[in-house]
Amino acid sequence: EIVLTQSPGTLSLSPGERATLSCRASQSVSSTYLIWYQQKPGQAPRLLIYGASNRATGIPDRFTGSGSGTDFTLTISRLEPEDFAVYYCQQYGSSPYTFGQGTKLEIK
């Protein structure tokens, strides 16, 4: 089983600042199958980034995914109020299709 470890657990920033979220895998993950989701309270997760670096439809360009192998990063260049949420990475390369434990991005 591939274990995904996200850091930090909580990130406290202000609107306009830059956010950097990390996802580290216990073994190599094909970039094709590294995904980022955003989840707001009371809502279902929303696809944000697929293939490690491709924005899903309608996702603003302030969201950037990068990385390869075992280290992946989600960067939000200038935080907007609506970006404060929980972010999960997931690998869909091999079953079980594990998620990271999430990073909560909160307003400072």
Add this chain to the structure above:
Amino acid sequence: EVQLVESGGGLVQPGGSLRLSCAASGFPFSSHEMNWVRQAPGKGLEWISYIGENGNNIFYADSVKGRFTVSRDNAKSSMYLQMNNLRPEDTGIYYCARYWYYYASMDVWGQGTAVTVSS
């Protein structure tokens, strides 16, 4: 409109059973692999099951293997999750999600259905 709607959740005693349904609309259901993902209260996302387009390939997380059974009826554009021998740790929101090969990810999610396992 592309949509997934879960139903069938509720309160059940430990050891009991529930059957969840996921009704799809707005897209060719038979062309998509599907998944179930759950979320315990205040916790993160946990992938629990996958089913291929024709129901030929099926995978489960270890936490539910032997107790849960996923199935689908392409004629009814629906997927199901039969949950037996339920435990308190199975409590949470259960989401169905569509896999799209183009995105190699789960791009459409339902709103979820709540399951509570308690005496």
